[in-house]
């Protein structure tokens with residue numbers, strides 16, 4: 001124990017004696033460890049952000065589009081093909097036990113006019129469950145009820161953006177807006193959802209009963225989408241299967257022929273986004289690891305120079321009785337202490353950089369304890385690995401030749 | 407009583423074939439415990455080569471060298487390192503102190519590699535510095551010390567492990583006359599205390615501090631005589 005301490009002290013003194021060079025030696029490690037920690041943190045923050053946005057889309061959400069899906073997950077002409085009806089939605093709600101709520105969705109694009117203000121937005125028709133399926137709270141006023149849907153009522157719940165753009169300080173609830181010249185009474189304002197992960201403003205919308213959209217605005221009987229909530233995340237695959245069976249049967253699609261609709265769950269979107277962010281995280285970690293490796297090579301480089309420079313010192317140590325392994329341990333300890341020191345500074349750098357990114361770029365950087373511990377360990381191992389060759393070289397010097405070295 | 411050094415037919419050849427240089431050509435002598443031997447000779451006569459072998463830094467080409475009765479010839483590198491650590495103290499012409507390292511830490515150096523003095527490293531080093539009269543310079547680095555002081559640090563380092571043999575290769579070679587005398591007085595004092603000393607010099611008046619003198623020429627002993635100090639009674643060799 002004492003011996004170990006004495007040898008370690010020798011290494012520490014050597015490092016302290018050459019502060020500038022020691023600092024330059026570990027610069028690569030500092031940057032490498034810092035990069036790993038910051039990059040993994042940024043990647044993790046990104047994936048958490050995406051996941052939370054996906055879960056904010058809705059409550060165990062299932063979306064059914066008209067049209068069959070194509071390779072790569074894109075669906076052909078969603079909304080243009082007409083295959084989904086109110087009766088489909090009702091049948092799903094009645095016959096699929098995993099479904100807790102369902103809402104037909106009909107869409108129209110239109111100008112919304114209030115006084116002399118007007119605003120182009122999308123009109124989304126739903127039923128009373130629409131709000132709970134999308135986990136969307138009404139901030140002021142109320143939503144609409146079943147009788148409003150049955151009566152094709154001219155009532156609207158507006159998004160935050162519409163409230164800001166058209167009303168500018170006036171309380172929208174109780175006011176009348178015009179959509180395609182038809183007056184609608186504003187009965188509620190939705191809480192803000194912000195942008196989704198594709199950058200679209202989710203609050204730029206007006207929600208009305210779907211029957212109103214079908215009968216008064218578009219004049220069709222086909223739905224743009226059907227939204228549904230399943231009992232749980234785990235029930236999503238089963239629900240998807242049941243919905244598919246039911247719709248194929250209702251649409252009389254013969255076996256072997258493609259569906260004329262597409263069922264997507266939150267889980268699917270989450271998986272796609274998850275694998276994208278995983279790739280991104282992997283790339284970031286790989287880049288960071290390369291800089292860590294370069295840092296290790298830097299240590300080896302300087303240690304080799306150091307061994308040559310200190311040949312005489314090694315000779316003196318051997319003359320007074322240092323064995324090969326003493327010299328080896330000394331240089332190895334030096335490399336490891338340097339690497340660990342660099343690792344600690346790197347942790348500080350990584351955490352600091354994460355903090356700056358978090359504050360300036362407003363990015364939710366999540367420092368991963370595994371990345372901190374892992375990169376520090378890797379730094380130490382790099383110290384051993386890249387310190388080994390120079391240390392071995394030092395330990396094999398011939399004492400007489402080393403003493404004679406100028 | 408076994409002599410500290412017993413050398414028989416010692417031969418050292420550097421290089422091979424046409425380039426071979428015979429630096430030592432069959433030396434035999436002994437050094438008894440408590441003796442003080444000066445090795446003289448012109449430059450290139452083989453003094454340093456002999457010293458390296460006596461100091462277990464190098465191995466002879468043929469012949470045998472017994473240190474405290476043990477044959478050094480076939481020992482491993484690591485065993486030789488241990489012998490250097492436990493039995494031998496080295497003093498070099500160019501001091502060979504670690505730069506930017508305090509006198510005390512330089513003296514501690516052999517103790518770091520020893521199992522014998524665990525736990526008393528600093529006090530022992532301090533005692534050795536006191537013996538050479540440098541207690542007040544313990545925390546100075548070599549560049550802050552005069553040549554004579556540096557050599558005294560080197561002597562302290564050589565004796566801190568209580569070796570049975572102190573070897574000095576031209577210890578006064580880089581020093582002026584007055585300082586040389588100081589160093590020789592330190593070595594004589596150690597020898598008076600029972601330490602066996604072998605030193606190399608090419609100066610007659612330095613050799614006069616020894617009890618015995620051998621002179622080398624071309625790797626052979628050409629003269630053996632008594633030095634300026636009385637021979638030790640226990641001397642087994644000569």
Ligand SMILES: Nc1ncnc2c1ncn2[C@@H]1O[C@H](COP(=O)(O)OP(=O)(O)O)[C@@H](O)[C@H]1O
Pocket residue numbers: 420421427428429447448449450451452453454455456
């Ligand atoms: N490492 C070596 N390789 C080859 N020849 C050497 C080596 N060391 C010493 N010699 C030769 O051995 C002879 C003795 O050298 P050395 O022992 O250094 O003499 P001294 O110390 O008496 O001046 C010289 O001829 C020298 O050139």
Ligand SMILES: [Mg+2]
Pocket residue numbers: 453454455
């Ligand atoms: Mg010489």
